[in-house]
Amino acid sequence: MTEASTTTDTTVTAPCILECGYEQLWIEKSGKRFPAWKIRLETGNWWRSKLDFLLLSRQSSVPLPKAAFRQLAQESPWQRPDPAVEQRSDDRWKPYMKKNLQMLDQYLLTVKKNHSRAWSLFSRQCDTENLWSSASDHMDCQQSKQLGQYFCSNTNAKHLAKVLMERLTTEQQSDLVIIEPSCGHGIIMEALVEEHQQSATGWKMVGLDLDPEAVSHCRQNYSTIPRMSQIQWKVSDFLSSSKRDFGIDDSESCIVIGNPPFHLAQEFVDHAIVEYKARVVIFVIPRRLCGGTRRFFEYGEDYECEYIELESCDYHFQGDSLKNVKQPSLIQCLWQRQYK
Numbered sequence: 001m002t003e004a005s006t007t008t009d010t011t012v013t014a015p016c017i018l019e020c021g022y023e024q025l026w027i028e029k030s031g032k033r034f035p036a037w038k039i040r041l042e043t044g045n046w047w048r049s050k051l052d053f054l055l056l057s058r059q060s061s062v063p064l065p066k067a068a069f070r071q072l073a074q075e076s077p078w079q080r081p082d083p084a085v086e087q088r089s090d091d092r093w094k095p096y097m098k099k100n101l102q103m104l105d106q107y108l109l110t111v112k113k114n115h116s117r118a119w120s121l122f123s124r125q126c127d128t129e130n131l132w133s134s135a136s137d138h139m140d141c142q143q144s145k146q147l148g149q150y151f152c153s154n155t156n157a158k159h160l161a162k163v164l165m166e167r168l169t170t171e172q173q174s175d176l177v178i179i180e181p182s183c184g185h186g187i188i189m190e191a192l193v194e195e196h197q198q199s200a201t202g203w204k205m206v207g208l209d210l211d212p213e214a215v216s217h218c219r220q221n222y223s224t225i226p227r228m229s230q231i232q233w234k235v236s237d238f239l240s241s242s243k244r245d246f247g248i249d250d251s252e253s254c255i256v257i258g259n260p261p262f263h264l265a266q267e268f269v270d271h272a273i274v275e276y277k278a279r280v281v282i283f284v285i286p287r288r289l290c291g292g293t294r295r296f297f298e299y300g301e302d303y304e305c306e307y308i309e310l311e312s313c314d315y316h317f318q319g320d321s322l323k324n325v326k327q328p329s330l331i332q333c334l335w336q337r338q339y340k
Contacts, residue, residue, distance in 0.1 A: 012080070014040045015108040015123075017101060021076025025049045026130050035076040036131060039108070047127040059118035060111045068100035152259045154187060156284060159311045161191040163331050164257060164282050176203045177248055179276065180258045181238035181268055183207030186218040186231075188258055193227050205231040206246050208238050239264070239271050250277070259284040269334065273303070281334040284310065306333040 012018075021035035036047045050073070057064040072078075075097060112119045152160070180189055189207050209215050215233045222228035232246065248254065256278040260268035265285050272278040308331040 012040065012105075014042050015112055016040050016105045017072075017080065017108075018045060019077070019079045020072055021078065023047050023127075023131050025128065035073050036128065041123045043123055043125045046123075046125070047131060048122070049128040049130075052122060052128055056111055056118055056122045059121070060115035062107065062111050062115065065100075065103045065107055068103040072097065072100050072104070152184075152188060152284060154191070155311055156259070157187040157191040158195070160188060160257065160259075160282065160284060160331055161195040163308055163333065164192070164255070164280070165195045167280075167333070167335075177252045177254045178203060178205045179238075179246075179254055179256045179272075179278075180205075180207045181256060181272070182258055182260050183209045183218060183233065184214055184259070186222060186228075186233070189218075189231055190222070190228065192257065203230075204248065204252070206248075207231055207233045208236045208241065209233075210235070210237055239267055242275050243277075254278045255280040255282070257282045262286045269332075273334070278334075279336045281332075283332050284329050285332040287328040287330055302336060303334045304337055306335070307331070308333065 016039070017037055018040050019038035023036040023038070024033040025036045026033055034050060036049055037053070039046055039048050050069075053064055053069065056062075080101065111122070178189070178192065180186075183189060186207055189205060207215075207218055209218075212235050215235045218231075218233040222231060222233075234246065236245065243250065243252075243254065254272075254276045256268075256272035256276060257280075258268075260283055262285075265283065269281055269283065272281045310329050310331060
């Protein structure tokens with residue numbers, strides 16, 4: 001998931017690329033959407049399409065660095081990182097991405113300096129046509145980015161549920177208290193119920209999310225499904241919540257499962273262990289945070305830690321499968337030793 005600490009750099013000069021993928025371009029012929037590019041120009045900040053770049057290359061006879069363009073498009077949505085932020089948790093800004101961005105910036109600068117006619121069309125004072133999202137949609141995108149709304153794909157959700165259920169004995173599978181601290185559209189809870197292959201009667205299940213729209217989606221989507229109707233969907237900040245908020249007694253054993261915002265993954269682990277006294281914490285975690293993470297040693301005597309390769313590294317921005325983002329990740333399982 002992309003973290004809120006990545007912000008657009010306001011110090012870079014035009015022309016340069018600021019964002020990619022927070023607006024989409026609808027191509028009617030193909031029935032698909034493609035990422036648009038926000039460009040800082042002398043006339044303002046405007047959205048451009050891949051076609052705009054190709055036309056610029058054709059009219060100027062300056063080759064577009066296609067490999068750099070393609071790799072950055074595949075990583076979208078993203079914002080240009082701010083060099084003033086000394087510590088960023090956005091692992092996707094690896095050296096090759098920085099290099100690609102520099103190459104595209106240099107390409108734009110070269111065309112601007114040497115091919116004024118081609119540049120005049122590219123730098124027009126309007127956005128490219130057929131943008132998919134409206135201004136309000138764009139604001140929603142920004143809010144979703146701040147919340148870290150990069151949802152598990154169905155493949156990842158099913159894999160996560162399977163890993164948990166395979167590690168629970170038949171006795172442990174009864175009378176469970178399941179907490180999903182950032183439930184999104186509920187696909188992890190759905191996958192967990194399906195993996196159990198029986199009615200989840202006896203399970204106490206609570207799905208939490210900061211986004212009221214996400215919680216409303218879950219309530220509407222699952223209220224008529226018998227095996228899912230008992231789930232409590234709550235608008236809540238997991239990091240400031242406790243068992244008591246949801247009627248969970250201290251004597252009840254909790255399992256915390258989910259796909260937390262990547263920039264808060266460690267905080268979610270800590271809260272699940274310290275506040276919820278979770279017997280099992282099973283999260284999708286960015287690969288960069290796995291292995292020797294700073295706080296695991298504090299729980300070393302009480303918990304065992306296991307990492308499992310994910311079948312897919314695909315995530316869906318805002319839960320939209322057309323806004324696919326890749327983030328190398330693992331499943332991290334923390335088990336209370338006495339519970340195994």
